[in-house]
Amino acid sequence: MGRQAGADSGRPASPPRLGFLDACRGLAVVTMLFANFVNVFLHRVPLPLTHNYGDLLRPFDFPAPVFQFLIGVSLTLFLRKHVQLGRTPHRAKLAALRRFALLILLGMLLDCVGALHVGLRWGVLQTLGLGGMIATLLADAPGEGVMGVAIALLGCFSGALNGEVHASPIAALAFVPLTLGGLLVGRLLPRGQRRELGRFIRYTTALALGAGALAAAFYAAGIPFNKVVGTSSFVALAAGVSAAALAGTALVESLGMRFPDWLRAVGGNALTAWVLQYVLVYYPAWIAFPSWRRLPFFPGVAAILATTTALSALTVALGRRGIRIPI
Known part of the structure; x- marks a missing residue:
């Protein structure tokens, strides 16, 4: 013993x-x-x-994009954890890619059963998995590079390329900036020190404000808030809401309040x-x-x-x- x-x-x-x-x-x-x-x-x-009413923005349009954002945050923790447990960074990334590939396959299986039809179907879990795989491939890229890819995707999905996000892998790329935003936030996650938590809250709040300003700029340029097709204005706004939500829960914890165990x-x-x-x-x-x-x-x-x-x-x-x- x-x-x-x-x-x-x-x-x-x-x-x-x-x-x-x-x-x-x-x-x-x-x-x-x-x-x-x-x-x-x-x-x-x-x-x-x-929710999912086209150009009509609704509060319930945001939970799924927030979850997509948090996938990117969790990816950073996953890679950090596996390296601390003895894996090389390369093997940790392979493990993450395998996990996201299985998530895509699971989503296809669930959607096929629901439709009573065997085929390659796309849906919410598949979009989460795709975003996770792309974020994993960019996990070692500098922050400026990750931000550049996210902004480039926002530019691409500001009109002609948009389609129903949860209907095809190409259209699902519109939501990838959410996962990449989460990846950037995940790099700032505190490692236990209270002053690091305060720094995390400040940076995440700044990201939320920046994403909100970018969303306003896209909207002013005539791009409507549309979750269904993942317009750039909506994705930027959802990234801002996601960062604000995470900063809010971090602030609550920094004040010494405890979240319910069940939550x-x-x-x-x-x-x-x-x-x-x-x-x-x-x-x-x-x-x-x-x-x-x-x-x-x-x-x-x-x-x-x-x-x-x-x-x-x-x-x-x-x-x-x-x-x-x-x-």
Whole structure:
């Protein structure tokens, strides 16, 4: 027993999780679930609760792009962790590429089952995986280079090249600047010292303001805010919102406040929650009960809240047993 303890103590320690990052990711995924379940349970959806309505900007247009941004932030932690655990930077990047490739394949499988059709389908998880793979390839590039690629993509997707983001890999490139923005923010993540957290908040706030100003410039040039096709104005605005959300959760933590354990746990198992919604909500609603007519507003909202709560609780319970889809 003593020899085993000595062997374990010689292994590199895995770096601790960042509570404010898990909390931000948890807020994003819970809000995404709520927004998606609105379309499952409500017969008539009030305008403030809609999303993906073209040029009409809605609050629920932002959770999915925020999650895409946080994928880039998490990638930095993933690479840092694997290097600390003894892998070479090259092998750490290969592990990340493999993980994102599997995420794309998982998304294709889930979408094929939902459509009852075998084929190469594109969707949200695939867009996340594509952004992650490109960010991994640029992980060692200087910040100016990463920023240059992001701005170049924003310029390319300011008109003719735009298409439905979650319908094809080419159109999905419009969301890649979100992941690259997260990659840049991830490089600033604090390593435990409080003064580093303050510096992180300042830089992330500055990025949020800069992205917001860029979004305003694109909008003033006549490019509408449109999440569906990923216009440059929307993507820049979503990057600003994402950075502001992360700065906000970091600020809360810097003030000594503690986020609920369940929220941080959901954030640490966010992809598990995303997959569970397919299996436990989408498939029963659209395949097992194709005549489902949805509910009036108040019973529907009650069903949405109950389902979101139950799915989050199941995600946490599975995570505690080691059953999770890692980011």
